[in-house]
Structure formats: C-alpha cells, structure tokens
Amino acid sequence: MKLxxxxxxxxxxxxxxxxxxxxxxxxxxxxxxxxxxxxxxxMLMILILILVASINYQNNMGFMxxxxxxxIGMLSVFYTYRNIRGLRIRALKPQSAYVGQKxxxxxxxxxxxxxxxxxxxxxxxxxKVHYFDVEPQSNTLFHVNIKAGRRGLLKPERFVCTSIFPxxxxxxxxxxxxxxxALIYPxxxxxxxxLAPQSQGQEQGAFAQKGSEDFYSLRDYQSGDPIxxxxxxxxxxxxxxxxKEFEEQVGEQHLLTWESVSQYDKExxxxxxxxxxxxxxxxxxxxxxxxPHTLIGKGxxxxxxxxxxxxxxxxx
Amino acid sequence: xxxxxxxxxxxxxxxxLIMVQAIVLLPLWFHLPFWISASTITLLLIRFVIYKxxxxxxxxxxxxxxxxxxxxxxxYFRTISGREAGVGLISLMYTFKLLEAKNYRDGAxxxxxxxxxxxxxxxxxxxxxxxxxxxxxxxxxxxGLIALNSINGVAGIRHLGKISGVALLQALPIMLILFFxxxxxxxxxxxxxxxxxxxxxxxxxxxxxxxAGLYGFDEIAFRVDFDGNTPxxxxxxxxxxxxxxxxxxxxxxxxxSPIRSDAYPVGEPAYSYRVQLEPHNRRWVFGLExxxxxxxxxxxxxxxxxxxxxxxxTQRLLYQAQSYQLDYSSTELSQWQRQLNTQLPDSGNDxxxxxxxxxxxxxxxxxxxxxFVLSYIRQQNFHYTLLPELxxxxxxxxxxxxxxxxxxxxxxxxxxxxxxxAGIPARVVTGYQGGEYNPYGDYYIIRQKDAHAWTEVWLEGxxxxxxxxxxxxxxxxxxxSLLNQTSSRxxxxxxxxxxxxxxxxxxxxxxxxxxxRWDALQSFWNESLMxxxxxxxxxxxxxxxVKKNQWRYLGYALLATIMLAGAGFGLWILSQAKSRDKVExxxxxxxxxxxxxGVEVKLNEGPKDLLTRIRKEHPEQYAKAVPVIxxxxxxxxxxxxxxxxxxxSFIKAAKAYH
Numbered sequence: 001m002k003l004x005x006x007x008x009x010x011x012x013x014x015x016x017x018x019x020x021x022x023x024x025x026x027x028x029x030x031x032x033x034x035x036x037x038x039x040x041x042x043m044l045m046i047l048i049l050i051l052v053a054s055i056n057y058q059n060n061m062g063f064m065x066x067x068x069x070x071x072i073g074m075l076s077v078f079y080t081y082r083n084i085r086g087l088r089i090r091a092l093k094p095q096s097a098y099v100g101q102k103x104x105x106x107x108x109x110x111x112x113x114x115x116x117x118x119x120x121x122x123x124x125x126x127x128k129v130h131y132f133d134v135e136p137q138s139n140t141l142f143h144v145n146i147k148a149g150r151r152g153l154l155k156p157e158r159f160v161c162t163s164i165f166p167x168x169x170x171x172x173x174x175x176x177x178x179x180x181x182a183l184i185y186p187x188x189x190x191x192x193x194x195l196a197p198q199s200q201g202q203e204q205g206a207f208a209q210k211g212s213e214d215f216y217s218l219r220d221y222q223s224g225d226p227i228x229x230x231x232x233x234x235x236x237x238x239x240x241x242x243x244k245e246f247e248e249q250v251g252e253q254h255l256l257t258w259e260s261v262s263q264y265d266k267e268x269x270x271x272x273x274x275x276x277x278x279x280x281x282x283x284x285x286x287x288x289x290x291x292p293h294t295l296i297g298k299g300x301x302x303x304x305x306x307x308x309x310x311x312x313x314x315x316x
Numbered sequence: 317x318x319x320x321x322x323x324x325x326x327x328x329x330x331x332x333l334i335m336v337q338a339i340v341l342l343p344l345w346f347h348l349p350f351w352i353s354a355s356t357i358t359l360l361l362i363r364f365v366i367y368k369x370x371x372x373x374x375x376x377x378x379x380x381x382x383x384x385x386x387x388x389x390x391x392y393f394r395t396i397s398g399r400e401a402g403v404g405l406i407s408l409m410y411t412f413k414l415l416e417a418k419n420y421r422d423g424a425x426x427x428x429x430x431x432x433x434x435x436x437x438x439x440x441x442x443x444x445x446x447x448x449x450x451x452x453x454x455x456x457x458x459x460g461l462i463a464l465n466s467i468n469g470v471a472g473i474r475h476l477g478k479i480s481g482v483a484l485l486q487a488l489p490i491m492l493i494l495f496f497x498x499x500x501x502x503x504x505x506x507x508x509x510x511x512x513x514x515x516x517x518x519x520x521x522x523x524x525x526x527x528a529g530l531y532g533f534d535e536i537a538f539r540v541d542f543d544g545n546t547p548x549x550x551x552x553x554x555x556x557x558x559x560x561x562x563x564x565x566x567x568x569x570x571x572x573s574p575i576r577s578d579a580y581p582v583g584e585p586a587y588s589y590r591v592q593l594e595p596h597n598r599r600w601v602f603g604l605e606x607x608x609x610x611x612x613x614x615x616x617x618x619x620x621x622x623x624x625x626x627x628x629x630t631q632r633l634l635y636q637a638q639s640y641q642l643d644y645s646s647t648e649l650s651q652w653q654r655q656l657n658t659q660l661p662d663s664g665n666d667x668x669x670x671x672x673x674x675x676x677x678x679x680x681x682x683x684x685x686x687x688f689v690l691s692y693i694r695q696q697n698f699h700y701t702l703l704p705e706l707x708x709x710x711x712x713x714x715x716x717x718x719x720x721x722x723x724x725x726x727x728x729x730x731x732x733x734x735x736x737x738a739g740i741p742a743r744v745v746t747g748y749q750g751g752e753y754n755p756y757g758d759y760y761i762i763r764q765k766d767a768h769a770w771t772e773v774w775l776e777g778x779x780x781x782x783x784x785x786x787x788x789x790x791x792x793x794x795x796x797s798l799l800n801q802t803s804s805r806x807x808x809x810x811x812x813x814x815x816x817x818x819x820x821x822x823x824x825x826x827x828x829x830x831x832x833r834w835d836a837l838q839s840f841w842n843e844s845l846m847x848x849x850x851x852x853x854x855x856x857x858x859x860x861x862v863k864k865n866q867w868r869y870l871g872y873a874l875l876a877t878i879m880l881a882g883a884g885f886g887l888w889i890l891s892q893a894k895s896r897d898k899v900e901x902x903x904x905x906x907x908x909x910x911x912x913x914g915v916e917v918k919l920n921e922g923p924k925d926l927l928t929r930i931r932k933e934h935p936e937q938y939a940k941a942v943p944v945i946x947x948x949x950x951x952x953x954x955x956x957x958x959x960x961x962x963x964x965s966f967i968k969a970a971k972a973y974h
Binding site for chain 2: 039042043046047049050053054055057058059060061062063064065066067068069070071072074075076078079112118119129130131132133137164165166167168
C-alpha cells in the first residue's frame, strides 16, 4: 500500500508540474490523458472472443464484425479526446460555507469551437464527477459541490474534467488546479450558557437608562443597518445616508470573548462563538469578537459578520 | 466515471435497449428452437409493458424464470455447452438481463454483449443480406451506447444516428484493411462437432423413383467460373459420386479407396475453373469430368475418379480445379474392379436380365450393344417424366418392360443393369449436368434441379466411357413441365401467377434478370469476401513478391496500417481544430491590441458588452472597433454556420485594427 501511495504521489507531482496553477486552463494534448474504461476492457475481451470464434469457425462475417468493433474502439480514442479538447476552463472564487454544508466552487467552461460537447464531467476525482453539456461557442457555468469537512480554507487539490462520450469505451480527462480557496466557517452550535451580555453588562447599565426609544447619536450608514434606522430626512437634504443609533442598542452591544468559552474543547468553543456571532447578527445588535490573537471591534452587517466568522474559521 | 448519474431511467433508454435487443436477436429467431425464440420475444414484450406501465417485477420472479429457462435449455438439448444450446442459452439470458437492468452497468453490459450475440447469428448465415444487416445492427448498438453516455438519454434518434453513422463510415475502411491483412489459418484451431444437419443434394445411395433428390429444387448447389475455354452446357457433367453396388433396390457406393493423382498419365488440362460449392453436409466435392488432381487440401482422389473431402462440407468451399482427358488405353481393368462393376443380385428383375442376355447374343459386341440399347430407348416408347408411376417390386422390370416412364435415375439404373447382365462392366455416376449461365457475372449456376445420374461403361481398349441414357430419349417424349414449374423462387412472387399470361411472362423475364444480377453480386460476395482465406491471402502476397514469411509481412503491414491510420486521423482532427480556431485567434489578437490601447477586456465579457463599454469609456476607439466586433458577433452568435468569406473578412478586419 505504501508503495502504491508513493507512486501515486510521484505521479501527481509529475502531473502538477505539467499543469501549473493557472487561472485559466486550456485542455490540449499536453494535459489530456486517455485510457480505456472498464467497459473498454470488457469490449476488448468480447472482441478477442469474437476473433477466436471467427478463426475457429473460419467465419469471415465474424471477422468483419470483430474488425468493425476494433475500428470503432480505435476511433473512439479520437472521438473522446476531441470531446474535451480545446475547452477552456476557469475556476472562479467560491462562496463561503459552514462546516457540514456543501461548498460550491464555480467553474466556467468556454467552448469557442463550433462543436457540441456532450456529457462533460467535472468534479474533484474521476469517481465523483457531475455531467453537463457545453453548447458550441458558449460559456457554461457549473458548480462543483464539495462537502465542507473542516473549518478554515478549503482548496481542492485538483479538479478533474473528463469525458467518456460517445461510446464509454475510453475516458479522457485532465486535471487542473483551482487558484481560489473557499473559506469554510465553523459549524454553529448553540452554547448551553448565555454568552453575550455578562461580560460588559455591569458597565453598560448606566447608559441604558435613557430608554430604548430615545435617539442617541448619528453615524455613517454601514451596509446591513436596519432600513428603519436610516435617517431619511438627512438623506433628502443630500447629507448622505446616516443611521440613527438608539439608546437601547448602544446598551446591547456585545463583546464575545474567548474567555467565556475557553473551558470547552477548542473546536466546540469555536462553534459556540460562531453560533453567538450569527445570533447577534440576526438580532441586529452591535457585536465584537475577542480571540486570543485577534480583536474585532464592535460592528454590524454582512461584512462584519464575514470578518468575525473568518477570524473564527482561521483561528489557529 | 461516475455512472450513478447516468441511470437507465433517462428518457428513452429502455425502449432503445429493447429495440437493440430485438434487432440483434432477429436473425437468430429463424434458427433457434421455436420455444426459445418465442420466449425471447415474450420477454421483450413484457419488458416494454413494464416500461410503459411503470411496473416493477420482483427480482425473485425474474430469477425463477431465468432458472426455468436454464432448465428448459438443458432438457431440450441435453446439454448447455454445445453450439446450439449455447446460443439458445445466451439469447435467453440476454433478454433476462434487460428485464432486471437497473443502472448504467447493466445497460453497458447488454450493449457490449450484443456484439457477441450478433456474431453468433453468422454461424448460420453469411449471406450478403446478413452483411447489410450487420451494419444496421452495429449502428443500432452504437446508438444505444451514445444514448447511454448522454446526460439526456435519447435526445433525438437523428442525432444518435448521425454520430453513429459517421463513426461506422470511418470504421469501414479500417475494417476492410484489417480484414485483408489479418493472418488467416488454414484450418480451425480445434475441431468442432458439426451440428448442422441441413444440407441437400446428391445422396450416397440411389433408389430410382424414391424422389429423394427432388427437394430444394431451385437451391444453388455450386457456381462455376471458367478461366478461358468453356465447354458447351450439354457437355458439362459435374461428377460427384460413383455407385457401383446394386442390391436389387438401391445403388450404393461400392468398395472404393483413395489413390494418388499421378496414377494415370494425363496431358494438358482441358478446362480450368473455379468452384463455389455451397455447404451440403456431405463429403462429395464436384468437378468437371475427368477429375484428377484434388483441388484443395483435405480433398482426396478416389479410384473411381471422384473427389472426397476428409470432413463434411458444412461451409462454403472454394476451389480451383482442372479437368483432364484421361487415357485408359494402356490400362487393364483389374479383376476385382471387373467383379465389382458386373455384380448383380442373384435374383430379381429376371425378365430384364433375360432380355439383356438374349439381345447381347444377337449383337455380340460391347460397343455395338451400347448403341443398340441407346437407340432402343430412342425408338421405343420411353418417356421422361419427373412424376412416374410408382413401382414396387422388380423396379427395373417394371420400368424397362412395363411403364417405360421415369427420369434419369430410372434410365441410368436400368442401363447399368442391362450392361452388367450382358457381362459388360458398368456403373452409375451421380452429380449435376449443365448449368445456367449468368451473363452479369460470367459464370454458371448449378442448382439442385440440375442433379443428374448417368453411367459409365468399360469398353476394352478404350476404358471407361460416359454414356447418358437419359439423353437418348426422343425429345418429343420429354415432359419437363415440372422442371419449369416448381420453382421455390416464385414463392416470393406468387402474385405473378395471378397476372395475365403475357404480363407474367414479362414479369418472369424481369425477375430472371434481377435474380441473375443478384446472384452475380452474391457470387462476388461469396468469393472475394466470405471466401477470403489463407490461400487467397498468400496468393496476393506472392503476387507482390512475398513468397515466404508471409505472416511476418502481414504483421508489419498491420502495424504500419494501424500507426498510419492513427497518425493520419490525429493530424486530421488537429488540422480541423486549428482551422476552426482561426477566428478565435484573430479575435484574441484584436483583444491584445485593445489592451495596449488601455481597453482591458474582462474575462466573461461578451463582445456586445465590450462594444458598449468602448462606446462609453473609449469613444475614440469606437468607430474603429465597431466593424471588427460586429463581424465577430455575426460569425459567432448566429444560428446558421458562418461562411468562409465572412470569416475571412473578419480576420482581415481584425488584423487591420491598430
């Protein structure tokens, strides 16, 4: 087994050398590989059987059938090769996903030729491909879904683009390395204890007396702020988008800290914080995150959420 | 390959598989036992109903039925391994497989096994029609494979037909080269027990009046192509079997043994000819009299100047032969030969025996006695008919002195009997006489209805002389209506009989022409393609100067062909791809020029968007870029294929852009 994996490693080292990391790959002779499928071998066996029977019965019709089959097999190498040859493939930046979800890696296929490419397969390995057709002179977007197993950066070692069309006798394929990694957020798990308010609740009590409905201050609009809180009057006077901050909201700012969950197992703790961050975002409160080597100030909105989740995802 | 995503439930796959199976099994249905054919047809129908009604058959039921079928084959054939049983079994299992087929694997298995089943049908039939059918079937199987490997299944029969048709057309020349170069063996790898009992023609015994030889009237016995000289059809006596033993009812092959072909001095061959002998499941090999040199390996010359093959002729046999004029003048008939050829049963047909003895005494000379009997046949009221009165005991007496009607067997039989009764060595020869000339292929067709029996008489100082007593009948007393009437080929055109006579005459003539042309095609097919063997392979090789190590040269030629074909095809594909990319290359060059001018083209930006952007952001380039981009759009985004001229004008415009 060791030997096999060593050979395998050597082989892929060689393959990688031949297909350097590029944004865009054009499938050509240099990077297309072709071998018979298991059904190709089956056909070869049947072909030998037919030829032996034809020799023995001196049946020339049998020879003809056998040689048509052989010729089809030979031609099939070209047909299958031609089916993926000249395709340009480009892997685009994938969206982030949570652990346990499927992460979609977008891949664009450019077919500048005038031939229809049937049943093109794309996936992370030859056994895990999905098929689709590529129309002549067109771009086709396809998502390769990969199950996110661990938090952090997910970068498939290589994608494979393959074809067995038209007869399933030969499989042509090409490997290419995606340039972009997907950021996988930790899996959110609800924490048995309430994480958010305790740490700063005492200090903030004083500010909160002004009442929840009271206008407190104005600040620049950040994406993700509730529409209700936009000061439309100011916008009408062409003073830009401003967000009204209310007393209650200021009082409900949370700093989510690592200490609060440090008694748990590390991964579990990260999951708890993730859940807390998401909940805080959904509640529309201001929140910050303090991790051993990172401090993210208080904020709100999709950008902020991403920043916090990234910090959690990439935590050492 | 992830075949789970290519299930059999895709549109049209199952009906296509049913169709492929029906096409592949069709030729076998005529040869398999009735119950097997009926079962496979039923299974295909059941499969179709299951598909239409979306039913599900429990797998135990399928297994049970399959076991029943296995048992049935065993009970019927008493074996499951022979050729017939094997073909029957594999056909049944093949249809069962479709009944339980669920995924890609099953579909692929069925389609690839189809190729093998297709070949088993050729064990029964190698005709030209079968050759055409082979192409149709392969195309159907290929269509099945394409559909199986397409994500949408059967998207359109025409689409599938186009891909598979192109593949087949490209495969045919490769197939022909492989066919002619692939080294052939002179015999089978291992002997196969012949199970074909079909076969007709000359029997190994002759019972006058038994009508044994009268079936399969219009079937072709063999075809003959003469090189150079051609004898008149009336002189074509195709020798098959010599019958020298008479037991009172039947004429049998007497003692005979192989001899060396140089036993008699012979001169130059009189005629040289090629024969395509149809399988008749006997060992006779026919040739134009007189036969000497065996025409093929495993064919031997016997001491009564007939050819025998070591094995039965179960496949079409092709051979080149010569006919010679034998000279017996210096030869004496050996004692045992004389005894064999004058032997008669002790009793029976006594009246004819007495008649012969008394007539011979009057004539006194062997040669004159032969002419006397022949003229007796001509002058007396002897009739030729294929439907003579049935005679039971003392057949020869009944014929010669009674009914006086019969066909060649009666005449040959009675003539030899009379000669032997008079003490002259004589024997019956059976074979074929004459033949139909086919002007479209310049050869003769000899049919079963040309089967004939004649005689040989030993005359001192001259040797064996051929005497055909049937030919002595007066033409006015020959009733050959049956010969012209019974024609199996008319079965197809039975409607002709209901036409008026003149119409039917014309139709018959046209039909005759068509059938002769068709036969000429078949003859070519049989000879050049189906008859292609080691002899022919070595013969064209020696024409090219390769006289030894033929196999090695064939191997080189095969390798060279495969490599050349591969290289040629590869280059062709590459050149195609290159020319196709010309437009794309010109467009890219144009984009590079644009980039230098500060218009960076974004990936995924279509030409239309690019044009809009240039108009907005770089209006100074717009006027120049418009013709290039507009042309590109019209080439690339129009439904119909762009013409070469429009491509050229685009490339020109793109190159001119600066």
